[in-house]
Each structure stands twice: as structure tokens, then as C-alpha cells.
Amino acid sequence: MARDGFGRYPIQDAKVLRALTEKLVEHYGQGSLRKAAKKIGLTQPTLYRLHEGVTRHASQTTMRQLESAILTMNKQLHKQLLLAVMPNRALWLFRRGFTAWCLERQSRLVRRRGQNWHRERGKSPRPSREQWRRSGPSADLTSTYEQARRECPDVFKRFERFVDRKGIPLERCKVALVRIVEPLAETSASAFFEPRWIDLSPRQRRQFLEAGRRREEILLSREHPQIHANLLAKGQDPVGDRIWEGRD
Structure with missing residues (x-):
């Protein structure tokens, strides 16, 4: 892919930008491109x-x-412009920072540096061989997610409606889903000391999922990650430079 030139903003969502431009043409030129361009x-x-x-x-x-x-026409549309067009530095931060973290976080449990354990009926847990170190946690995570989804589909549907409404990127949504169920997927990693999905009562399982859903929705209630990327690329803090308070 060709490098973006200095000071040029790569357009990420042409449809959004086109819709914004149509509104500008209608507002400033009453449908006339020539009049709108001049204004x-x-x-x-x-x-x-x-x-x-x-x-x-x-x-x-x-x-x-x-x-x-x-901004003169409608300040609410400014956010859409930021989402449609990102400066080079912001795009780099978004891909190398946010997207890369999402991909790493989804598989962190499976790729952890630690021992995996297995057990047989009537025998105490034993460490797994090195080649099986990842298979246990991976199976635990998949099984926990499938059981949770099957037993409490309404919790996940409610979360998915929230994600759709907020426009959360798919990779970040996957991180949230992993984190909602992940604590119950530590069984084979902890030599079976940590509880499994089936070790909790139905009431506890629902409470556990609801708590995870609410936590993730709180974390996802801020501005869209692409807007954060634009601000961070300018050296600004998304929450108003609070990180620097008290350091001067």
C-alpha cells in the first residue's frame, strides 16, 4: 500500500464522508455543488x-x-467527520496500539506463560506436557463461553445491542466477550482450584455474567476509539489531560 503523504488524511469511511458532504451541499448550496464549494x-x-x-x-x-x-452547521456532525477521516499518526496509533492490543488480549489466557493441568477420574491433578499447555485453557474458554451463551442468551443479546448502538469495533467487542467469561476459564490453569461454570449455581452464574456485562459497558461508554486516536495523535488526553494533573 502506498504511503500517505505528509499532511494528508487517509479516508477510512468514504460512505460516512459522502453523507456528510451531501449535508454540507444541501445546507450551504441548497443542492448546488458550485455554491456550496464557494461558501x-x-x-x-x-x-x-x-x-x-x-x-x-x-x-x-x-x-x-x-x-x-x-462546526458552523451542526457540532454533532463533527464526531462523524473524525471517524471518517484520520490523520496518519492517528491511524498508526489506532492500528499499532488499539487493534494490536485487542488481538493480543483475546488470546492472553491461552498464550500465558504458566503451567497447565489435567486430571483423570479418581486421581489428583497432574501437570500437562508442554505441547498441551495451551489446549486446556483454550478448551476451558470455549466451553465456558458456549455454556454461558446457551444458558443466558439474553445477557449476550443485551450486550450486543449496546455494542451496535455505540458502534464498537468488532475486535474490541471480542475482547469484552472474552473478559466477561474468562475468570471461569482458569480451571486447568489453576490445577482445578478456580471454579468452573458448572461449579456455580444458576443464580450465581447469571449474576456473574451480568456483572461482567455491566463492567464492560462502563469501559465502552467513552468516545469511539478512533476519536481517541485523533486526540492522542495531537498529544491531547481524551479525558482532558487529567493524567498530567499534579505533575507540574
Whole structure:
């Protein structure tokens, strides 16, 4: 893939940007591209390419004019612009930071550096051979998730509705699902000291899942990760630089 030029913003979601451009054309030009381009401060060819969704990049000047026009028209649409277009540094942070972490976190239990245990009926637990170190936790995680989903489908459907409403990326949703059930998948990793799904009562199992769902929804209630990437790329903190308070 060709490198994005300095100061050029790669367009991540052409459909969203096109929809925003249509609103700008309607608001500033009453449907006329020529009139809208003049009022926004863009050339007509530039606005046309955005309007038709045929451009892969936007220059700093174009972004500056779009932001100004959108903020004047409707501040609520500014978030959509940030999601549609990301600067190079923000895109790098999003992929190398957020997306990479999501992929690593999904398999952290399975890839951990630790012993795995197995047992047979009537015998005490014994350490597994090295080649089987990952298979136990992986099977525990899969089994726990399937049992939980089968017994309490409403909990997962409610969480999925929340995810859809917030527009949470799929990779982050998978992390949340893993973390909701993961504590009950530590059985073979702990020499069978930690409880399994079947060791809890039906009431405890539902309470456990509901607690996990609420926890993940709290963590996912902030701004979209792509917006965070834009702010972090500028050296800003998504929560208003609170991290630096008291350090001066």
C-alpha cells in the first residue's frame, strides 16, 4: 500500500464522508455543488470528489475547511467527520496500539506463560506436557463461553445491542466477550482450584455474567476509539489531560 503523504488524511469511511458532504451541499448550496464549494472555501472539483466518494485522501486545507463548515452547521456532525477521516499518526496509533492490543488480549489466557493441568477420574491433578499447555485453557474458554451463551442468551443479546448502538469495533467487542467469561476459564490453569461454570449455581452464574456485562459497558461508554486516536495523535488526553494533573 502506498504511503500517505505528509499532511494528508487517509479516508477510512468514504460512505460516512459522502453523507456528510451531501449535508454540507444541501445546507450551504441548497443542492448546488458550485455554491456550496464557494461558501465552504473549497474548489468545486475537491468538493465533487468528496461528494462522489471517489477520493482516498483529504489535504490539511480540505480538512480544515470541512471542520469549520461542519462546526458552523451542526457540532454533532463533527464526531462523524473524525471517524471518517484520520490523520496518519492517528491511524498508526489506532492500528499499532488499539487493534494490536485487542488481538493480543483475546488470546492472553491461552498464550500465558504458566503451567497447565489435567486430571483423570479418581486421581489428583497432574501437570500437562508442554505441547498441551495451551489446549486446556483454550478448551476451558470455549466451553465456558458456549455454556454461558446457551444458558443466558439474553445477557449476550443485551450486550450486543449496546455494542451496535455505540458502534464498537468488532475486535474490541471480542475482547469484552472474552473478559466477561474468562475468570471461569482458569480451571486447568489453576490445577482445578478456580471454579468452573458448572461449579456455580444458576443464580450465581447469571449474576456473574451480568456483572461482567455491566463492567464492560462502563469501559465502552467513552468516545469511539478512533476519536481517541485523533486526540492522542495531537498529544491531547481524551479525558482532558487529567493524567498530567499534579505533575507540574
